Amino acid sequence: MIAFDLACACGCHFEGWFQNHADFTRQHEEGLIPCPECGESGQIRKLLSPVAFLGKGGQEFPITETDVHDPEKKAAENMLGMIQNVIKKFENVGTDLAKEALKIHFGVTEPRNIRGVATEDEEDELKKEGIELLKIHLPEKEQPH
Numbered sequence: 001m002i003a004f005d006l007a008c009a010c011g012c013h014f015e016g017w018f019q020n021h022a023d024f025t026r027q028h029e030e031g032l033i034p035c036p037e038c039g040e041s042g043q044i045r046k047l048l049s050p051v052a053f054l055g056k057g058g059q060e061f062p063i064t065e066t067d068v069h070d071p072e073k074k075a076a077e078n079m080l081g082m083i084q085n086v087i088k089k090f091e092n093v094g095t096d097l098a099k100e101a102l103k104i105h106f107g108v109t110e111p112r113n114i115r116g117v118a119t120e121d122e123e124d125e126l127k128k129e130g131i132e133l134l135k136i137h138l139p140e141k142e143q144p145h
Contacts, residue, residue: 001078002134008035009043017075021132083138090115098122101131 004024006016012035018024024046027033031041090113093100097116102125103109118126118133126133 001075003136005047005135006033006044007047008038008040010035010038010040012037013047021134083136086115086136087138089113092116098126101126101133102129105129105131
């Protein structure tokens, strides 16, 4: 699962959860993401998050019988597990996220799991190069410097 901070032209800010980036793109293009305030879906956009990470693999959180009975609890447990996994298994490159992601992308350095922060311009540059970031909020003590 992936969470995006979203905004509507009416000024409403909200969070959306999707299976992956492609799922968000499909729903957005089909107008299936309505604003909780005004109900419109044509003016929804993703907001930038201050923390992002780039990984060479993903961790799946399968749906279990527990999910059906207490989906909020299971979602919270899955999110906490994902955050703990990122903190433990992703190298914190801080403000060098874009630079390191580009080195990996162009084969200058070996692929590895990294996390850090990027400016809006750096995120745009990475997107133009075909590099996608998954943004999550980390506990304050784990924020990159």
